[in-house]
Amino acid sequence: MPDVDVLVVGAGPAGAVAAREAKCAAPELDVALLERDPAPGTPVRCAEGVGDAGLREFADPDGASWVARKITRVILVAPDDTEVKVEGRDVGWILDRTRFDAFLADEAGRAGAAVLVESEAAGMSRGTDGTWHVRIRNPRGEQMFRARIVIGADGVEAMVGRWAGLEARVPARDMESCAQYVLQGIDFDPDAIYLQFGRDIAPGGYAWLFPKGVAVANVGLGLVALKADGRNARQYLDDWIARRYPGGARTGHTVGGVIVHTTIQATYTDGALVAGDAAHMINPLSGGGIVNAMKAGRLAGRTAAAALRAGDPSARRLAQYHCAWMDLLGHDHLKYYRLKRALEELDDGFFNALARTVNRIPQDQRTLGRIFRHALVRHPQLIPVAARFFL
Numbered sequence: 001m002p003d004v005d006v007l008v009v010g011a012g013p014a015g016a017v018a019a020r021e022a023k024c025a026a027p028e029l030d031v032a033l034l035e036r037d038p039a040p041g042t043p044v045r046c047a048e049g050v051g052d053a054g055l056r057e058f059a060d061p062d063g064a065s066w067v068a069r070k071i072t073r074v075i076l077v078a079p080d081d082t083e084v085k086v087e088g089r090d091v092g093w094i095l096d097r098t099r100f101d102a103f104l105a106d107e108a109g110r111a112g113a114a115v116l117v118e119s120e121a122a123g124m125s126r127g128t129d130g131t132w133h134v135r136i137r138n139p140r141g142e143q144m145f146r147a148r149i150v151i152g153a154d155g156v157e158a159m160v161g162r163w164a165g166l167e168a169r170v171p172a173r174d175m176e177s178c179a180q181y182v183l184q185g186i187d188f189d190p191d192a193i194y195l196q197f198g199r200d201i202a203p204g205g206y207a208w209l210f211p212k213g214v215a216v217a218n219v220g221l222g223l224v225a226l227k228a229d230g231r232n233a234r235q236y237l238d239d240w241i242a243r244r245y246p247g248g249a250r251t252g253h254t255v256g257g258v259i260v261h262t263t264i265q266a267t268y269t270d271g272a273l274v275a276g277d278a279a280h281m282i283n284p285l286s287g288g289g290i291v292n293a294m295k296a297g298r299l300a301g302r303t304a305a306a307a308l309r310a311g312d313p314s315a316r317r318l319a320q321y322h323c324a325w326m327d328l329l330g331h332d333h334l335k336y337y338r339l340k341r342a343l344e345e346l347d348d349g350f351f352n353a354l355a356r357t358v359n360r361i362p363q364d365q366r367t368l369g370r371i372f373r374h375a376l377v378r379h380p381q382l383i384p385v386a387a388r389f390f391l
């Protein structure tokens with residue numbers, strides 16, 4: 001049975017960064033990164049948008065081969081199609097996730113972690129020696145690995161946390177079903193992302209257009225099935241595209257789930273940590289999880305390395321990871337979650353009126369903070385919503 005110090009399951013952003021950070025923090029440790037697919041980053045189940053500042057904590061996007069497009073504007077679209085343009089110099093980037101995830105996994109490999117593709121964790125149990133015995137399925141058959149710490153970075157369908165006994169159930173109202181096409185030959189501002197809200201467009205979520213290039217974009221939506229009228233996410237998306245981008249050629253299709261909840265109660269136990277989507281570390285308001293996953297992976301990798309150096313991979317020691325995550329972003333996600341729930345109570349008419357009043361602010365002064373303040377003054381029914389955000 002091969003022995004490793006840290007076994008990371010899942011080579012998405014959380015896992016690749018966790019493996020790299022564990023190895024960089026303690027080069028003497030054996031670190032292995034497992035990926036069930038033949039290559040990290042394939043298939044892509046993502047709209048690929050990230051904020052500039054968060055991305056730069058991990059990699060330099062200027063001129064990088066894994067970037068598709070720089071974004072300098074956000075266009076919020078009200079249910080009645082009124083557009084509100086919000087400018088910003090360094091808003092964010094649209095990644096090429098296939099290349100980006102491969103780049104992160106390469107970085108882990110360059111740091112000295114063993115990257116094993118077509119290797120799926122299929123179960124794990126605690127040995128009498130206090131290590132985890134992890135069953136790995138690969139094209140050659142099955143193999144057992146013994147690991148002192150396992151990091152579960154296995155995404156939205158996470159199993160590692162469950163095998164380790166962590167509670168990770170999601171209320172149905174906090175699970176978004178998403179559908180997305182790559183659309184070609186459509187007309188839009190290639191420097192902007194578009195987000196449209198509306199009960200008939202994407203109930204409980206929103207529709208998006210994220211440019212990959214001139215006339216090519218990821219076009220998709222996420223919705224809460226409990227709030228839908230019987231149509232699934234793909235049917236809502238087909239209707240939206242038929243209305244807004246009728247001439248577009250569909251060159252790729254993906255579906256996936258996004259957990260718009262808050263961090264699970266415990267992200268650690270004896271000899272195990274969970275990070276990224278596996279621990280519900282997604283921003284519940286935006287549904288964005290790439291940068292969050294990398295931030296969590298960094299904390300998980302460093303915590304695992306320090307615990308092994310100290311000879312103490314116990315839950316008591318690994319609890320530091322949970323506290324650090326909650327201080328970094330977990331408590332903010334609780335606030336965003338409350339805000340999301342409160343916004344869900346407002347109807348389409350409210351957002352249509354809000355868009356029209358916000359458009360009276362000159363475009364070069366239209367920041368998100370200013371829009372929020374303006375909205376509070378003009379629409380007093382927002383005050384209880386805002387108050388809940390801070391409670």
Ligand SMILES: Cc1cc2nc3c(=O)[nH]c(=O)nc-3n(C[C@H](O)[C@H](O)[C@H](O)COP(=O)(O)OP(=O)(O)OC[C@H]3O[C@@H](n4cnc5c(N)ncnc54)[C@H](O)[C@@H]3O)c2cc1C
Binds near residue numbers: 011037120121153289
């Ligand atoms: C349609 C859609 C659009 C999205 N758009 C955005 C966006 O624009 N911006 C944004 O920030 N976020 C977006 N997200 C969310 C984002 O994709 C995730 O939050 C992010 O990928 C989480 O990273 P992760 O490393 O936790 O998990 P993942 O990226 O899901 O990586 C998990 C990896 O683990 C592997 N794996 C799973 N089980 C096993 C196993 N048993 N053994 C070995 N390997 C395993 C998987 O193959 C996968 O490679 C979107 C999600 C969806 C579904």
